[in-house]
Amino acid sequence: MRRVRYESTGGPLFVEEVPVPAPGPGELLVRCAAVGVTLPMVRKVAEAAEPVPLGGEIAGEVVAAGEGTTRFRAGDRVTGLCFGHGYAEYALLHEAMASPVPDGADAVTAVTLVRSGLVAWGALEAARLAPGESVLVTAAASGVGHLAVQLARARGAGRVVAAVSGPRGAEAAAGRTKADFVRSLGAHDCVRYDDDSWGDPFDCALDAVGGDLLTPALAALAPHGRLVAYSSGGGTIRAYDLLVGAKSVIGFQMALIARGRPEVYERWRRELWRLCAAGALKPAVHGEFALEDTAAAHAAITGRANLGKVVLRP
Structure with a gap:
């Protein structure tokens, strides 16, 4: 082979x-x-x-x-x-x-939806997203991020803002921009990592980037906001930045759910396929x-x- x-x-x-x-x-x-x-x-x-x-x-x-x-x-x-x-x-x-x-589903859809979708779903579960709350999604055009944007909308988020990287000029030259893409998925707005402001503070943030982006993602939270970190990119957060706003950082890893809580893994998987079949989730x-x-x-x-x-x- x-x-x-x-x-x-x-x-x-x-x-x-x-x-x-x-x-x-x-x-x-x-x-x-x-x-x-x-x-x-x-x-x-x-x-x-x-x-x-x-x-x-x-x-x-x-x-x-x-x-x-x-x-x-x-x-x-x-x-x-x-x-x-x-x-x-x-x-x-x-x-x-x-x-x-499932019968009728192709392999590309399966490999796009299931693992990335489970990570996105699990990150939203870890964030304890409540209907009407606002959420920031970093790496929003990625395999996980583009599903997290859609799932946040499907779960009743009041405001979903997609944060993306990349120079605007290069995107425009290539055709469809990341901003166009994430808005087509349901994001209310799109910001760049280097923008001076990401708008009003968020109730929660899902971070798939890590590294130097952790600090601004945490700063973008409202008091009592929750940052879910599920990146392999590392990074460091100062305890003081948590204390002043009573904010929290939650780590999430999908493998722990798959191995330790298979019934939860299976329930989330079924829900992803249900949303996909209903047209509410488009990988x-x-x-x-x-x-x-x-x-x-x-x-x-x-x-x-x-x-x-x-x-x-x-």
Whole structure:
């Protein structure tokens, strides 16, 4: 089978031929029809001290099930997060991380909706968003962010503001702008990270960027506001900045829900598919890339050019 790999930090990505792996206990062997590219994985390629397996969200058909699996069998269509080699024609998926793809749904929609949608949904749950409240969404044009904007509206937010990066001139030259994109999803307004003001204070903020953006995201909150941090970008917040406004910062990680609270994971997943079927949630795909074009897929994310999800099609 074909698989994407690299040999040194920041090194070139290349396709190699390797044997199809065999599923171990608790694992499913999946023939990948779509693979979601994530910012954390792109960052690992550029920053990890040693090369790591290129994992991520996958969707496809189960071709074999390992010992001890009980929920899926050969022929079932699944999606989930692969921690091993996922940029491949076949990948191993722990059954605990797998969820079914409904009849009639295609693999690209599944890999765009489920994992990113679960992160967006979980971040809103962590924020305790109440109807009528205002919410700021950073990285709002990303795979997670564009779904978070829509879900915030679907859950009754009174004001949703999308925060995005990128120079206005470059976007205009490329055609559709991020502002156009996020407004088409239901955002009431769009701001840039370097704007002097992001408008009236927010009840909550969902941050997928981290780093230097944490401080302005926290400053944008109203007293008693909640900042949900779910980025792999790190960053530091001063305790004083929390005290003066009685604000709070909440960390969120999807893997803890998937592994420790499977009933919650399943309930959220069903709700995402329900909203999608009803037309209230529309996953957007920036582009579909062949395995040989993985470098271009990564470049779309590092260049902050993507509008929606970036997907590989093995």
